[in-house]
Amino acid sequence: MATTTKIRPRALVRASGGPRYAVALAVDALGTGLLRPFLLLYGVTVLGLSAPATGIAMTVGVVMGLVCMPAVGRWLDRGARSTVVAASMLVRVLGVALLLAAPTGHVWLFGTAALFLGIGNQAWPAAHAALVATVARGRERDAALAGGRALRNAGLGVGALLATACLAGGTTALQALAAVTGVAYLAAAALAWSVHVHAEPAAAADRDAEPAPRMRALLGANVIYVFCLNVPEIALPLVLVTQMHASPVWPAAIFVANTVLVVTLQVPVTVLMSRFSRRAVLALAGVVLAASYLGFLVATSLGGGWGAPAVAVVSVVCTIGEIIYAGSATALVTALAPARLLGRALARFQLSTGFGLAVSPAVITALASHGPAALWGSLSAATLLSASAVAAEKDQRT
DSSP states (O other), X not given: OOOOOOOOHHHHHHHTTOHHHHHHHHHHHHHHXXXXXXXXXXXXXXXXXXXXXXXXXXXXHHHHHXXXXXXXXXXXXXXXXXXXXXXXXXXXXXXHHHHHHOOTTOHHHHHHHHHHHHHHHHHHHHHHHHHHHHHOOHHHHHHHXXXXXXXXXXXXXHHHHHHHHHGGGHHHHHHHHHHXXXXXXXXXXXXXHHTOOBOOOOOHHHHHHSOOOSOXXXXXXXXXXXXXXXXXXXXXXXXXXXXXXXXXXHHHHHHHHHHHHHHHHHHHHHHHGGGSOHHHHHHHHHHHHHHHHHHHXXXXXXXXXXXXXXXXXXXXXXXXXXXXXXXXXXXXXXXXXXXGGHHHHHHHHHHHHHHHHHHHHHHHHHHHTTOHHHHHHHHHHHHHHHHHHHHHSSOTTO
């Protein structure tokens, strides 16, 4: 059992890559927040594409982004750090430029733009985690990863709010929004590249000879754990509005509360949990998430005027589980992986995360169609099973 880590704000910034890199993260998150929720609207409203065609193009972009992850992992293992982060931002600049250049009705150009945006969005988490792992060690690194996530959530939230305010401007406002996003990505790329963080590259023979960390259970469990990220965005709006016939204000309020809690509690909770092993904390996150899913099952059965407020209360427990999960999962991967295989390990972890995020909307909606017991009972059982697998795997010291 480790002692609790005390992290001062200046040390946290330094462990995260320095002030310029922190600004780069904030600018990148703001740009993503401006565009990500409204990419579908851009395709339908500005380019005049059908909703199915737009959705398919966006899905292909996400999938192709995942396909590129092994190459990103190998690039990181050659020693690149800030260069890969900057590249993940620059490729999104290209995606935004293609959006602005796409003529009305041109689905292929929109699809190519979505492809570049998907590659950048998928490559960024692994590249960022590798950079932080290069400049920080131990629990300071864990806190820096948590701080980066909190900063990113704040930027995403502010960007989404600004984008919502711009929606009243119609097509012209959406095009301006895309242009501002492109400029934001370009500025973030320049700032990220300027920190010049590199690691000593390992020879190909050394990388191949290095034993791979034991992460099969972790990667499999992560696919289930990551469902929690789509609970506030998909599961709760679906249940509250379509099944419980509650006001749309409830899911909106829950989403805002989720963002605020993540921004304010991610670092303190991660530091608090540093007295325990990362593996034990990740297993605990599964237990908390599973308990919250059972809480949602109970809350949705109340009906009447009590159901929606009860769901809102339980959502706080779910968010705490999400915070514990996010503060321990990537940290455990960076602790398990040998330095020479860090890039590949983080790439595989991002693959499992991306896959879970990709399939969770379809799984959640399919389960919800069979009733609350099927949805929340299945999620709870799968998450508990995943937590058991994480706890049972070796390398308990991590």
